[in-house]
Amino acid sequence: MSTDLNTDLLNNDLLNTDLPDDDLVNPVEPFLRTDRMPHIWCPGCGIGTTVNCFARALIESKIDLQSLALVSGIGCTGRVAGYVALDSFHTTHGRAIPFATGLKLANPKLNVVVYSGDGDLSAIGGNHLIHAARRNIDLKVICVNNLIYAMTGGQTAPTTPDHATTSTNPYGTFEPSFNLPHLVEAAGAVYVARWTTFHVRQLARAIGEAFQKKGFSFIEVISPCPTLYQRRNKLGDSLDTMKYYKAKSKVKNGAPTSEVGLTISGEIIVGKFVDRERPDYQSMMRAQYVDSLGDRFVEPMEAEVCS
Amino acid sequence: MKADPRGVLTGEHFIDGDHACCEGALAAGARFAAGYPITPSTEVVERFAARVPTVGGTFIQMEDELAASITLQGGVWAGAKAFTVTSGPGFSLMMEHIGYAAMTETPCVFVDVQRGGPSTGLPTLPAQADMMQARWGSHGDYAVIALCPNSPQECFDLTIKAFNLSEEFRVPVMFMMDEVVGHMTEKVVIPPADQIEIVPRKHTKESVEEFQPYKTNGDLVPEIAHAGEGYRFHVTGLTHDERGYPNMTPQTQDKLVRRLQNKITSAADRIAMFEEAHLKDADVVVVSYGITSRVAQRAIDTAREQGLRVGKLRLITAWPFPEKKIRQLAGRVKAFVVPELNLGQMALEVERAAAGRAKTFSLTHAGGGVHRPEDILKVIVEASR
CATH class of the missing domain: 3.40.50.920 (Rossmann fold)
Incomplete structure (x- = not known):
């Protein structure tokens, strides 16, 4: 597996569609519910960019779409489930991971992606995040981190960095923020990466890599909320944010996650931080049952589907 | 259809209501449960955890009741019959997902072995004070079905009935036990599997192209598809149209919420048992x-x-x-x-x-x-x- 993503970037052929000129379609269109467009995201929002990367990762990894289910929680990123042409579940606030856990355990053949925001996954859903990582449930979690509660109007999130102004901390935040890669690594995730919405090729590649992993994979995507975070903190518009991501991002694959915390305008350490092997929940469960029950153990799938 | 004999422990037993409830769930075809320990209900999932790997299914103990009550719904959308078990404080935490099950029409069973409340109340002693909560506890207008057993035998018989009703109406069914019934030990007769009637999931027969997840066909209860079957459908707790797409108009809200209520109230006489x-x-x-x-x-x-x-x-x-x-x-x-x-x-x-x-x-x-x-x-x- 290549670690030199910048070299890969130059050789990337994702955009070679081999289609005749008069029949050009966006290659990600088949992955989207085009009858639901336009989407609700603001101009300059990064979530659409991440969905584009996700779709390109599906193209590249040639994953069986019928086996793929996507689960979102609540919030701006929570709306992703509604726009992808997959079996998709828009659940309750914070509970995408436990819902996804049920899908995966009841039908282990499914590839289950959790696609949600930083507030949904790490505040109200924080307990589920760490326990799913601890259990090493085979889920691919894509966490779009815009550093704020965006859907509700720009309130402080557990990820809001030092002294940023929010609608609920109008004089600046003062509580420490979560370093999400550090949190999920400590809890047990087998794959942890971070990219920004500037790093579209690397992000698509990371999503593809996560599909190759068995176990709890977590990809954090730093993404602008020009409407509520950048503007309120006088950080410019989305283009300025892209320039910031470009200038201040530093690729450090394998960086100790304890050192990748975010600040309001400082360096953003990106890359693949964790890629390790650990038996996933269902493998451990099966091994335990076989060991304890022997011939009395019955495979779950033999009796599970009830239609 | 008849019960899967693998889940049916045919014979005469001397067991308590909690254990009988578990056997009822297994006989009904439940092969997935997510739970969180709470007195006086825990024995139901303890037995399920011991039994289910020998009949082909899964139990997971989650980190809290919020998780348990939505994990089971993931299991349902993957094709399993699923349930969770709790008591007052946990039942309170599950309310949001009872609403989600009602809104998304997820067939499932919530068992509440009632104890004294409010709050932590009387963990080991009985009450029947969650009856209104069972009906009205989640926000918004919806309808559910709730059953009340008064013996271990009924804990077995009516748990099967609870699953059957949840499948027929695609609704969460509240199984309202109480501490005494849960911990009372009596004779429970479990019939042979071919004498147990099971309502299968109302699975769609539509093609992938024609299927709409919330389109009804006369009887107010839409047909369901499961993840992984190729339907590529959408489920949301937002107000949604027949395609399952979010739709924020008063007209769609009115049509949906009235149907969720009417599918139960219009069948009240048929559901009523006394x-x-x-x-x-x-x-x-x-x-x-x-x-x-x-x-x-x-x-x-x-x-x-x-x-x-x-x-x-x-x-x-x-x-x-x-x-x-x-x-x-x-x-x-x-x-x-x-x-x-x-x-x-x-x-x-x-x-x-x-x-x-x-x-x-x-x-x-x-x-x-x-x-x-x-x-x-x-x-x-x-x-x-």
């Missing part, structure tokens, strides 16, 4: 459910020995409330006596359905024990005057 005795000549009818019905039985027997014309109406279905039955009786009896282990919850429904044509005597008890039969008898005597 046990009755001596109603023909009754002046007074004791309306009770769960463990209280067994105490009430003693009071009724004594009253009849004393020559009082007392009838029995035991509610097996609490929700939708069998108001037609109460309305019919209200025209010809003097009064209803409603003992329950709460400060008067189902008594309100009896009073509403009676609509002033018969008096309602609410016999309250805050929980932690059961009524004394003589206290019920005293009210029967008063109501008979």
